Amino acid sequence: MRNAEFVKGCDDVGARGLTRAFTGAQAILCKGNGRSMRGAFVTIIAAFCLITGCGGVKPAPEPEYSDVLSRWTRSTKVFDGLDAKIYMSATYKDPSYITSYVSRYSKAYKLDEDYARSLLERELGEADKYNEFFISVYTPEESWNDFDSRDTIWRLYLEDGSGARLVPVSILRVDKGDPLVREFFPYFDMWSSAYRVKFPKYSETGTEPIPNASTGSLRLTVTGIMGAGTLEWRLKE
Numbered sequence: 330m331r332n333a334e335f336v337k338g339c340d341d342v343g344a345r346g347l348t349r350a351f352t353g354a355q356a357i358l359c360k361g362n363g364r365s366m367r368g369a370f371v372t373i374i375a376a377f378c379l380i381t382g383c384g385g386v387k388p389a390p391e392p393e394y395s396d397v398l399s400r401w402t403r404s405t406k407v408f409d410g411l412d413a414k415i416y417m418s419a420t421y422k423d424p425s426y427i428t429s430y431v432s433r434y435s436k437a438y439k440l441d442e443d444y445a446r447s448l449l450e451r452e453l454g455e456a457d458k459y460n461e462f463f464i465s466v467y468t469p470e471e472s473w474n475d476f477d478s479r480d481t482i483w484r485l486y487l488e489d490g491s492g493a494r495l496v497p498v499s500i501l502r503v504d505k506g507d508p509l510v511r512e513f514f515p516y517f518d519m520w521s522s523a524y525r526v527k528f529p530k531y532s533e534t535g536t537e538p539i540p541n542a543s544t545g546s547l548r549l550t551v552t553g554i555m556g557a558g559t560l561e562w563r564l565k566e
């Protein structure tokens with residue numbers, strides 16, 4: 330009878346909470362004889378493990394998107410004397426970043442598994458062809474923020490440790506009003522302009538992709554008549 334009372338208490342865990350179930354079991358332990366006490370104790374442990382998952386090996390948790398974003402984002406300032414001319418932050422879309430981005434996007438929009446898998450394959454396919462960056466830029470004068478202009482006052486270069494230098498194949502300005510962009514790139518504020526910048530995966534004379542297994546770092550350089558700055562991603566310690 331007493332064991333039945335405990336089982337009923339465990340059945341009510343979802344509605345009454347784990348604490349109430351254990352309170353009922355504690356009373357059984359205190360009142361019962363030695364055999365019923367041992368039986369109730371075993372039941373308690375079994376119920377607790379069923380609820381909390383103790384004893385099983387859980388898979389490693391997926392990295393937080395914010396942590397992955399921080400890992401692949403760098404910032405720099407360009408000065409002309411004592412005057413700051415440009416503030417720039419950039420996120421390199423490494424495959425691990427893309428995987429985290431697609432995972433968060435898929436959960437936010439409750440995408441089915443097949444669609445999410447297709448989206449990830451498409452994004453990783455782009456990463457096989459291009460080195461892509463999301464770049465947020467602030468300049469004191471709005472007219473200086475013209476990276477997507479044919480006559481821009483700035484130049485962007487992507488370099489690796491071997492001396493290879495790549496120039497962008499496309500620079501597209503991002504819509505400031507898109508709330509999705511600010512959700513995924515919170516450093517992009519209302520005073521800045523953002524761009525999606527793609528560099529080729531190969532230099533004109535190279536036979537190996539950039540980066541490759543031997544690449545120690547990537548450097549994104551912004552330069553112009555007002556000054557120059559460099560953002561660096563170390564790929565190997």
